[in-house]
Amino acid sequence: MEGLNVAMKTAGEKSIFKGIKIPRDNIKLSHLFYADDALFLGEWCRSNMKNLARILHCFHIASDLKVNFNKSKVFGIGVSCDETSAGVTVLGCEASTLPIICLGLPVGANMNLVKNWQPIINKFQSKLTIWKAKSLSFGGRLTLITSVLGVGSIRALNIALLVKWWWKLRTDTSNLWRKIIFGLHNLFNKPKEYLSKKSITGVWNNIAGVKKEIKIVGFNFGDVLKQCVRSGDNTQFWNDIWIGSSELRKIYPALYEIETQKKCKVRDRINEHDPNWCWRSNPTNVGLQQCLLGLEQAIESIKLQPGSDFTSCPIAPDGKY
Known part of the structure; x- marks a missing residue:
């Protein structure tokens, strides 16, 4: 995948493939790779799709690795379903709509709704059935986890893990995700306590909103x-x-x-x-x-x-x- 990574970066530098421009930053996001999963992001235009198809074809010739277009899907953000369906003919993929499942997690769904967590809950429950302790009830398994891992309040643990992202935002200065959050929420030259733009809804705004939770238990941001x-x-x-x-x-x-x-x-x-x-x-x-x-x-x-x-x-x- 490193070869494809280099090809996409070069294509972006030469404006052969136009990625997504992050606001208030010079970053252009064109692709995200994890193991053998690939996510391509770019401007919605026919030339972009054609050039992406050419890049993938060249990658196949050079590496003998081929993208399985039958399992690939194209999502048009801010375009009509008809336009999406017409555009996918260039790539030979199936047109689809948000939300999607990426690396086992829903992307583009409203995670404030309980129903959107159900696929994740189902996955955990399927894993739990493999345990030797599968005869235990879910509550029994939770008690077992608590006793083995020393986990007290799961809510407190969750808040602590969410606050960890605040720390990473301020200390992991070279990471791509951090640069994207800074650009989207315009955190440049803002006080360190300013974590998100309230007008942008989503997961990061929920993480920033944990400030209210830590105040309830007697902590301030400065603590x-x-x-x-x-x-x-x-x-x-x-x-x-x-x-x-x-x-x-x-x-x-x-x-x-x-x-x-x-x-x-x-x-x-x-x-x-x-x-x-x-x-x-x-x-x-x-x-x-x-x-x-x-x-x-x-x-x-x-x-x-x-x-x-x-x-x-x-x-x-x-x-x-």
Whole structure:
């Protein structure tokens, strides 16, 4: 499959095959491979389909590996069923509609509906029947899992695993999925607590929504993810959590109101001598003066140093989630 990967990348670079452009990024997504499964993504046009057919034919000649078009399907997103059916004649595949099953998981389905989880539940149940403990009821099997794995609350475990994706979003900077999420949800130059654009529904928005769940059990975002400042280049002074367990804009809202550069970085406000403030109007009244004094006392021990700012997990002994 590596040969096909190279062929698709080259075709994309030469505009022979036009992939999907990720918003606010230079990434174009044209294919996803896993083992011997392949998913091709591109603009809906006849030339794209013809060129994909040619690429696959060349790959077959060079490697003696052939795509089974009888088992392949084409999905048109935002096009009519008639247009989809007409387009598949180029590839010789079957036209289909969302949702689809990819690697055993439903794609394009509303996963907020219980019925869309049924195929996965059925798959788990079929696997459980293979157990030697198949005479146990489902509840008995769950009790067995709990005792063997030490799993307490499955809901708590699920929330913890979902929060793990927050950690990966902030630390796995080179991964493709992370770049796609950043582009789709426009996370560039946003506070670290900003995880998703609410107008885009889907799985990632549900993962971001777990913030409400962790607050119920007494945790805040800053208890899970916090910025550790080195050079101060990648941490927003007011909007990121880097001192205490909350953003400075929430601790000192009156000062944030008169700040002229609300997305300023830590390095813009802290230097070797006095803090570098940029106020819309001087904080002359007693209340603002007291707030400013408290803020300056909070940051007076902060010394910037060479190195990149990084994300840490305060509740973990080693700082890693």
